[in-house]
Amino acid sequence: MILGAIGDDFTGSSDLGLMLADGGMRTVQYVGVPEAAADPGVEAGVVALKSRSIAADEAVRQSLAALDWLIAAGCRQFLFKICSTFDSTPEGNIGPVAEALIARLGTRDPVVVCPVFPATGRTLYLGHLFVGDALLSESGLENHPINPMTDPDIRRWLARQTKGAVGHVALPTVRQGAAALRAALLAERDGGRQLAVVDAIDDDDLTLIADAAEGFPLLVGGSGVALGLPVVYRRAGLIASHAGAWRGTNGKAVALSGSCSKATRGQVAEHARHGPQWKIDTDGVMDGTLTAAELVDWAMAAEGLPLVYSSDDPEAVAAAQRRHGGARVAEALEHLFGEVAKGLAAKGARRLIVAGGETSGAVVTALGLEALEIGPKIDPGVPAVRSGELVLALKSGNFGAPDFFEKAMKVMGR
Numbered sequence: 001m002i003l004g005a006i007g008d009d010f011t012g013s014s015d016l017g018l019m020l021a022d023g024g025m026r027t028v029q030y031v032g033v034p035e036a037a038a039d040p041g042v043e044a045g046v047v048a049l050k051s052r053s054i055a056a057d058e059a060v061r062q063s064l065a066a067l068d069w070l071i072a073a074g075c076r077q078f079l080f081k082i083c084s085t086f087d088s089t090p091e092g093n094i095g096p097v098a099e100a101l102i103a104r105l106g107t108r109d110p111v112v113v114c115p116v117f118p119a120t121g122r123t124l125y126l127g128h129l130f131v132g133d134a135l136l137s138e139s140g141l142e143n144h145p146i147n148p149m150t151d152p153d154i155r156r157w158l159a160r161q162t163k164g165a166v167g168h169v170a171l172p173t174v175r176q177g178a179a180a181l182r183a184a185l186l187a188e189r190d191g192g193r194q195l196a197v198v199d200a201i202d203d204d205d206l207t208l209i210a211d212a213a214e215g216f217p218l219l220v221g222g223s224g225v226a227l228g229l230p231v232v233y234r235r236a237g238l239i240a241s242h243a244g245a246w247r248g249t250n251g252k253a254v255a256l257s258g259s260c261s262k263a264t265r266g267q268v269a270e271h272a273r274h275g276p277q278w279k280i281d282t283d284g285v286m287d288g289t290l291t292a293a294e295l296v297d298w299a300m301a302a303e304g305l306p307l308v309y310s311s312d313d314p315e316a317v318a319a320a321q322r323r324h325g326g327a328r329v330a331e332a333l334e335h336l337f338g339e340v341a342k343g344l345a346a347k348g349a350r351r352l353i354v355a356g357g358e359t360s361g362a363v364v365t366a367l368g369l370e371a372l373e374i375g376p377k378i379d380p381g382v383p384a385v386r387s388g389e390l391v392l393a394l395k396s397g398n399f400g401a402p403d404f405f406e407k408a409m410k411v412m413g414r
């Protein structure tokens with residue numbers, strides 16, 4: 001294994017997996033830290049954790065366990081995959097995990113921090129993160145239920161989470177080329193700022209960043225920062241060419257959505273125009289009158305691409321949270337989606353399209369999947385993935401075009 005990545009959530013990890021597989025690396029996404037040793041044919045391993053919103057010390061513990069496994073697999077470079085909207089709180093977990101990884105690697109080399117992902121509109125200029133044409137703090141992310149992103153200055157936000165000072169390399173230096181950028185990163189490190197936020201606007205900037213960081217053991221970023229890594233490895237003769245070994249399936253397809261993000265709600269509305277849908281009644285879930293078995297039977301009997309969803313607008317979500325408690329309703333719905341996925345797989349469904357990071361984590365865990373082979377792109381940041389006979393799509397709430405569900409079913413087919 002050449003590159004070892006630690007992803008702080010499941011959908012984000014498949015986003016990264018897609019970037020690396022697209023770059024020609026044989027990539028596997030592991031569900032948590034595997035017990036067995038890695039398959040020697042894997043060139044990029046992404047250990048997917050659900051560590052974004054847990055206590056910082058637990059996120060550090062899990063991330064170090066993942067790092068140790070990746071070191072044992074022979075990786076020479078490591079990437080801590082965070083969200084392109086830098087989802088975190090003043091307590092962490094990006095800063096504490098990054099500093100713990102630096103300490104365990106014993107590295108004094110600079111560490112690039114770059115959440116940029118131009119294909120989905122995330123750019124960074126003069127240390128400030130944008131989503132489309134809005135500052136992060138005016139993009140809707142300021143209302144995130146778990147980690148409201150109220151400060152678009154990533155240097156300042158990260159510095160609240162770290163013990164050490166945070167550096168910065170601005171776009172004009174990036175655009176001078178890889179050598180100038182590398183020199184600037186080393187200067188930041190010499191000034192006591194080992195973690196350095198790096199500006200980037202487009203894919204060429206990201207390619208330069210990967211080039212400038214050649215040989216530096218650790219990077220921190222969104223999937224975009226991985227764009228240029230396969231290029232660097234191929235130039236060094238480290239990766240082989242792979243004939244497309246991917247196999248899709250035309251088996252029964254079902255979509256499950258627990259994501260309440262704006263993009264997902266648009267996709268649910270679009271699907272309603274031609275596909276069968278079952279909107280989950282949260283009160284029915286909480287009082288036990290709606291069961292997973294009922295949903296499984298309905299979906300297995302439905303024609304086309306059935307969608308089972310709990311996605312709702314912010315007012316309805318807030319009302320359900322007031323009635324039942326936010327954590328309780330989220331847990332009950334995640335459990336339900338996990339049970340539905342298990343029931344569907346047991347009854348022969350072969351394509352599962354899942355919307356929502358937490359929801360995807362619940363489904364993949366309930367199915368007991370250990371490793372996901374990364375397949376073709378459905379939309380930017382979302383690949384089809386395979387585990388045994390099952391083909392899945394794990395969609396981040398904010399990703400995907402309006403026709404995502406139908407498109408996913410086609411891409412997952414043969």
Ligand SMILES: Nc1ncnc2c1ncn2[C@@H]1O[C@H](COP(=O)(O)OP(=O)(O)O)[C@@H](O)[C@H]1O
Pocket residue numbers: 258259260261264282310311312316317318320321329330331333334355356357358359360395396397398
């Ligand atoms: N109707 C609803 N009311 C309250 N909470 C909900 C509802 N539907 C889904 N949820 C919960 O909201 C969370 C959505 O998070 P997630 O699956 O990560 O989606 P996203 O990627 O869009 O953030 C999950 O914990 C889910 O169980």
Ligand SMILES: O=C(O)[C@@H](O)C(=O)COP(=O)(O)O
Pocket residue numbers: 009011012013015016082083084085117222223356357358381395396397398
């Ligand atoms: O970098 C990104 O934006 C994604 O890869 C990601 O991590 C999204 O997280 P969720 O929206 O919580 O699925």
